[in-house]
Amino acid sequence: MAMTDPGPGASGPAGLAMSARVQAEMVAHCLRAFPDEGCGLLAGDAATGRAVTCYPTRNAAASARLYTVDPRDHLRADRDAEAAGHTILGVFHSHTHTDPYPSPTDVAQAPDPSWHYVLVSLRDELASVRSYRIVGGRVTEEPVAVLG
Numbered sequence: 001m002a003m004t005d006p007g008p009g010a011s012g013p014a015g016l017a018m019s020a021r022v023q024a025e026m027v028a029h030c031l032r033a034f035p036d037e038g039c040g041l042l043a044g045d046a047a048t049g050r051a052v053t054c055y056p057t058r059n060a061a062a063s064a065r066l067y068t069v070d071p072r073d074h075l076r077a078d079r080d081a082e083a084a085g086h087t088i089l090g091v092f093h094s095h096t097h098t099d100p101y102p103s104p105t106d107v108a109q110a111p112d113p114s115w116h117y118v119l120v121s122l123r124d125e126l127a128s129v130r131s132y133r134i135v136g137g138r139v140t141e142e143p144v145a146v147l148g
Helices: 020-033 069-084 105-106
Strands: 016-019 039-047 050-057 087-095 115-120 128-135 139-140 144-147
Touching: 016 020, 016 069, 020 039, 020 050, 020 087, 020 115, 020 128, 020 144, 050 069, 050 087, 069 087, 087 144, 128 144
Parallel strands: 016 050, 016 144, 087 115
Antiparallel strands: 039 050, 039 087, 115 128, 128 139
């Protein structure tokens, strides 16, 4: 899996890997949340960038235009991941009618330069998934490897 440099300030691998099961759980959660944006967290091994667990969360904003991961769901996911020896690698959310690219709001609210920011676009018949690193307002797309 060829990966690119996420830029200054980011740490960890320059790409994201996940199983087909994790990707399917993420997309299914976003579809269930429609017409609002769906959101959640991904956990796994920070050293390899491999997400092994999808944590669907409530969108506390209850909006089709923005998302806020419910703080209680975030805390539960963080505790569960830690108990399993994993860390939160990043966040995912859907764009219901637009491309899978971070909006200015997404960029402004990106809390952690080491996180992977995964976008699921529901605009077309088949959902599309992209991942980005956001460091100091700079958006860099990274490869996503979906493993058997």
